[in-house]
Amino acid sequence: MSCEVKVSKEFESKVDETITHYPVSKRSASLPLLHLWQEEFGYVSNQGVEWIAAKLDLQPINVYELVTFYPMFREQPAGKIQFRVCRTLSCALAGGYELFDHLKKNCKIEGDGHHGPAVSPEGKYSIEFVECLASCGTGPVLMVNDDFYEQVSNDKANELVKKYG
Amino acid sequence: MAIAETRLIFKHIDSPGYTNDIDCYLKNGGYSTLRKAITMKTAEIITEVKTSGLRGRGGAGFPTGVKWGFIDPTKNTKPVYLICNADESEPGTFKDRQIIHKDPHQLIEGMIISCFANNVKLAYLYIRGEFPEGAKILERACNEARAKNFLGKNILGTGYDLEIYIHRGAGAYICGEETGLIESLEGKRAYPRIKPPYFPAVLGLYMSPTIVNNVETLCNIIHVLQMGGANFAKLGKPNNTGTRVLCVSGDVVKPGYYEFEVGALTLGQLIYEVCGGIKNGKKLKAIIPGGSSAKVLKAGERYKIKQKQADGTMIDVDLALEDIPMDFDTMAAVGSMAGSGGVIVMDETRSMPECLANISEFYAHESCGQCTPCREGSLWMKKITTRIRDGKATVEDVGVLKNVADNIAGRTICAFGEACSWPVQSFVTKFKEEFETVAGNGAKK
Ligand SMILES: Cc1cc2nc3c(=O)[nH]c(=O)nc-3n(C[C@H](O)[C@H](O)[C@H](O)COP(=O)(O)O)c2cc1C
Ligand code: SF4
């Protein structure tokens, strides 16, 4: 097992601080560490899995099985600008599917994007359908990276593409 | 608007000038209930919660005081943990997000009091991964509370220590199920645990007694103590006390979140008076009354149920859909559930096969995969509903679909089995003709 990946001091100290939140069992820090890793490196690589496992005294499989279970973790990079459009009923009634198709066209993204990001050719944008984002009264809703937007019309979507592009 | 809201939990939310920092919360009387609580005996607090009749707002409606009472402080030797369930992912539900974003200290105060009452020293707030901003807001709120000594070591000089940590999920709905949540918090896949024990209060996080409560439930604890359990119990109806935040979405003029005493208004009043009726002058077709797993109610349906009178006697009543009061017991009596308070409204132009296909795709994606009936069944329900929606099925497929659903519920580890099959059973039974027509004739969606 090789863990040659270099992480910054700053990153490691964030990791160490996070582990202190789980005085009873370090293993509990798996999900938070995966989040930190993905924020830092954009996706969770094999090296990431091994690094986290070593940090928490776990087998890599204990960490890897989380990556494959939890939809938010990725094994490949997504676009620099990530759209996550709510797919579920209330948003669908309010035009979520139309919004999704509009954005896909606008960002020239091929591919399906049903659960799991579809990335534009140059890697700038990615789009994916996600399930209910708990804002069903103001659909259709989406997230751009970590930011959240409600009642997103096609015009508003165009503005967002400009704003983040 | 004809019926006035009773805003307890949402009292400050959206009021002009109200901000989510601790100064604003303190100016509005925040943390005064914590100051009162720490002067009480823990058993007294639990008694107040029992007296209040408060039922959990996460979906199952289990009495909070009873849940807390499962832990006997005279016998238990293990540490007790408390987890706030902020996974809010039942489609149609959007109240906890509002509390987290706009009044986080109400939640933190409610949590601290609940922890104090149950002698909890370490608590986690499990928030869904898709709320990154909410998690930051809560982190800040905890730091502010720590700086004022409402949290941390020797809280307000009482000698009581408590730490609360924010823990983010990562996009899996099943983490809302309390034992799945606990597994997830232990750093594992969120596989719900085999019951018994039925309650994490018996065996939960790290094999210790653990209380899991919803965001809105924990906020309610403040109000129970503020007004006293007996006064709280006067709000709403017997066995259905307090207020409830109802989230309305779909085809109404004014979707949104509204807080009423439990059962204070009917479904008809909610939709036609509070929410301004159906959008674009259309007629009602169907309502999902308590999150997407609740059984659908069909416009024009009537329900013959037994209703408890004020004097305790039971009488037979015949209710129209519009006359159903929004409380736990009546919603159950008409064959659905009040669930998470998420009301989804569909107008006459909506295709029921299309709506059900949407819901079934959700459940197929979210099944954790442990139990064969749920893992396989939810996938087949998605495939068949999609086929029906696209007019590529046969009339017989409608029966097959119902049969699949009938063979999931009651045969699984967790209540997700019911959650995914109830919509299918109810849609297919109540809109049978539409399903059969669409299935066979190649109709476009
Ligand atoms: C499939 C499934 C999903 C659930 N999702 C949530 C949720 O997102 N939020 C929540 O508070 N409770 C959810 N629950 C209910 C919890 O298991 C648990 O009953 C609740 O958090 C207890 O809190 P309460 O007593 O305050 O309601 C879910 C239950 C099931 C079976
Ligand atoms: S019922 Fe479904 S979600 Fe629940 S444990 Fe079984 S497979 Fe998992």
Ligand code: FES
């Ligand atoms: S259905 Fe889109 S936020 Fe709930």
